[in-house]
Amino acid sequence: MKVLVIGAGNMGLAYAKALVKSELLSSDNLMISDTDEEKSKQLETISRFDVYTDLAECLPAADIIFIAVKPYHIDDLFGNIKSKITEDQLVISLMAGVTIQTIQDGLGISKVVRAMPNLPAQVGKGLTSFTASETVSRLELSTVENLLNTTGKSVRLDTENDIDASTGISGSGPAYVFYFMQSMMDAAKKMGFSDHDSKVLVSQTFEGAVELFNKSDLSPQSWMNRVASKGGTTRAALDSMDDNNVRQLIEDAAYAAFDRAVELGK
Ligand SMILES: NC(=O)C1=CN([C@@H]2O[C@H](COP(=O)(O)OP(=O)(O)OC[C@H]3O[C@@H](n4cnc5c(N)ncnc54)[C@H](O)[C@@H]3O)[C@@H](O)[C@H]2O)C=CC1
Ligand SMILES: O=C(O)[C@@H]1CCC=N1
Numbered sequence: 001m002k003v004l005v006i007g008a009g010n011m012g013l014a015y016a017k018a019l020v021k022s023e024l025l026s027s028d029n030l031m032i033s034d035t036d037e038e039k040s041k042q043l044e045t046i047s048r049f050d051v052y053t054d055l056a057e058c059l060p061a062a063d064i065i066f067i068a069v070k071p072y073h074i075d076d077l078f079g080n081i082k083s084k085i086t087e088d089q090l091v092i093s094l095m096a097g098v099t100i101q102t103i104q105d106g107l108g109i110s111k112v113v114r115a116m117p118n119l120p121a122q123v124g125k126g127l128t129s130f131t132a133s134e135t136v137s138r139l140e141l142s143t144v145e146n147l148l149n150t151t152g153k154s155v156r157l158d159t160e161n162d163i164d165a166s167t168g169i170s171g172s173g174p175a176y177v178f179y180f181m182q183s184m185m186d187a188a189k190k191m192g193f194s195d196h197d198s199k200v201l202v203s204q205t206f207e208g209a210v211e212l213f214n215k216s217d218l219s220p221q222s223w224m225n226r227v228a229s230k231g232g233t234t235r236a237a238l239d240s241m242d243d244n245n246v247r248q249l250i251e252d253a254a255y256a257a258f259d260r261a262v263e264l265g266k
Pocket of ligand 2: 096172
């Protein structure tokens with residue numbers, strides 16, 4: 001099996017690295033392509049896989065093609081590869097919002113998997129949701145699942161609307177966590193802590209809380225109650241968040257991402 005990754009950015013590169021690190025694919029079976037010549041040159045020096053700037057040279061050899069360009073790149077990309085791609089090749093799109101139908105029409109093929117990864121894929125802790133066109137066989141789906149799992153966990157969803165919804169939770173979600181972390185670090189610095197100490201205070205707090213959550217059956221709400229004593233400091237913080245409607249604002253933010261994913265598909 002030969003795999004081509006189109007787009008060597010945050011996500012494409014995370015996938016390419018995870019794929020060659022796994023036992024599923026040797027580095028000679030992974031090709032990567034990016035139109036950015038500077039980036040390609042740099043990649044050639046640091047990576048073990050074949051790097052191409054011209055898709056015509058590598059596309060025909062690929063059984064599976066990951067598309068990891070930005071949604072606004074697809075007109076150029078599809079125009080370039082439509083005449084070269086064939087019906088037996090399977091496309092896995094990592095692009096937010098872009099529908100299976102758009103990819104099938106744009107490329108004149110039918111086997112398409114639409115996946116929504118997230119950035120922790122870079123450290124093997126990603127979550128990729130995916131759904132597939134009916135023309136993708138069970139055997140191919142199982143191969144796809146194995147490929148996606150090289151970056152962490154995967155979840156197969158029934159509909160493309162579910163993929164858009166998961167974009168609002170897990171796809172964009174790491175940024176919400178970083179938002180929270182940045183706000184806490186800013187508060188720590190305002191309280192007089194050094195950059196280094198602010199980072200340690202915040203990162204260890206996140207890591208510890210996530211580990212507690214993962215190693216138990218308790219809900220986040222139950223864990224909150226264990227931290228908060230009656231009339232204590234945590235209750236003061238949680239009351240402040242509730243008074244400012246922070247829960248609702250986070251829900252609104254997740255829906256804003258979901259809605260944007262739907263909008264990108266139109
Ligand atoms: N960054 C993230 O956390 C996530 C990104 N995604 C999706 O992944 C896709 C890529 O996002 P990033 O990696 O963050 O973007 P990026 O901007 O880091 O990478 C995109 C790469 O595609 C290259 N490119 C553009 N047109 C090309 C073409 N015609 N042929 C070959 N390469 C081309 C660019 O030079 C660039 O290196 C997007 O569609 C995004 O929706 C999905 C989930 C999470
Ligand atoms: O912001 C974006 O559009 C992409 C999709 C999910 C995370 N990053």
